[in-house]
Amino acid sequence: MTVLARAIEATRQYGDVLALDRVSLDIRAGELVGLLGPNGAGKSTLxxxxxxxRRPTSGVVELFGGSPLDPAIRRGIGVTPQETGLPESFRVGEIVDFVSAHFPEPVGRAELLARFGLSDLVKRQIGGLSxxxxxxxxxxxxxxxxxxxxxxxxPTTGLDVEARRALWDGIKAFHEDGGTVLLTSHYLEEIEALAQRVVVVGNGRVLVDDTVPAVRGMVSARRVSLVAEDLPELPGVLGSERADGRIDLVTTDPDRLVVELVRSRVPFSGLEIRPATLEEAFLAITSKESANV
Known part of the structure; x- marks a missing residue:
């Protein structure tokens, strides 16, 4: 497939902070790529x-085979950053028309607003929006x-469940029409729902680049679920939560955890062990990376 965006050994420093460390990554036409990583991992910088x-401190970054600094080349992309500032006195329809006027063949106002569930806001001032x-x-x-x-x-920070799913539908429709998307998210279920390919970054480096099932399968994280009043400190636990009378433990070594649990002589019942979700795999990958730093 055609490579639309490419980073080759790209490094970016902000003073003494190394935001990206020799990152190499291709984004190919027709992909929907999820970019995961903890805060400060380098997602926004990439x-x-x-x-x-931004310019790389060293290395090469290409967009459509040219430089991302070329305004004519950048016309082929769309961007929603983490922080946006829109003029509050503009009406929704006016800001859509203003942005659309910068492109030779924009999407019609009505079509764009309908795609993202905004049709009823066309005459509202931005300052009056939630x-x-x-x-x-x-x-x-x-x-x-x-x-x-x-x-x-x-993209969906601050949205309720209904609004988030409406936005997912808009992104999916664009992708199904042949568009290419790279998105970051802290909602890991969002990456599972949308992405075909997952790139996990940590400490400015690419840790994993594969499909969603492969990311789940490449780590040994498992969820151990049981019923107990209380538990002692157990080895290899990445995270835990209690809900509806059950305790869920995420671990990279479920066999050792169960052995230690039995040895502790703490009463328990209803033991269940199942494969990791993407979130659990993500925790295992980033925890392993942090331990190696």
Missing amino acids: INLFAGL GGQRRRLAVALAFAGRPRLVFLDE
Whole structure:
């Protein structure tokens, strides 16, 4: 498949902070790629390099075979950054028209607003919108110019479940029509719902680049679920939670955990062990990386 965006040994430093450390990554036409990583992992910096908002300290970043710094080349992308500032006195329809005027063949206003569930807000001033409505509008604007490639940095932050799923539908529709998307998210179920390919970054490096099932399968994380009043400290636990009378433990070594649990002589029942979700795999990958630093 055609490579639309490429980083080759890209490094970016901010003073003494190494945000990206020799990252190499290709984004190919027709992909929907989920970019995962903890805060400070380098996700936003990587998007900024691809979008021409920052230059690499060293290495090469390409967009559509050219430089992301070229305004003519950047016309082929859409971007929603984590933080957006829209003029509050503009009406929703006016800001859509303003952004669309920068492109030769924009999506029609009505079509764009309908795609993201914003049709009933067309005459509302941006200053009167809720935070979630503003976020949906910011995402919609990334698609206004019929881009070939869209970068979405935490697109659904602050949205309720219904609004988030409506936005997912808009992203999916774009992808099904042949569009390419790179998105970051802290909602790991969002990556499972949308992405075909997952890139996990940590400490400025690419840790994993594979499919969602492969990311789950490449770590030994398992969820051990049981009923108990209380538990002693157990080895290898990455995370735990209690709900509806059950205790769920995420671990990379379920056999050892169960052995130690039996040895502790703590009464328990209803023991269940199942494969990791993407979130559990993500915790295992990033925990392993942190331990190696």
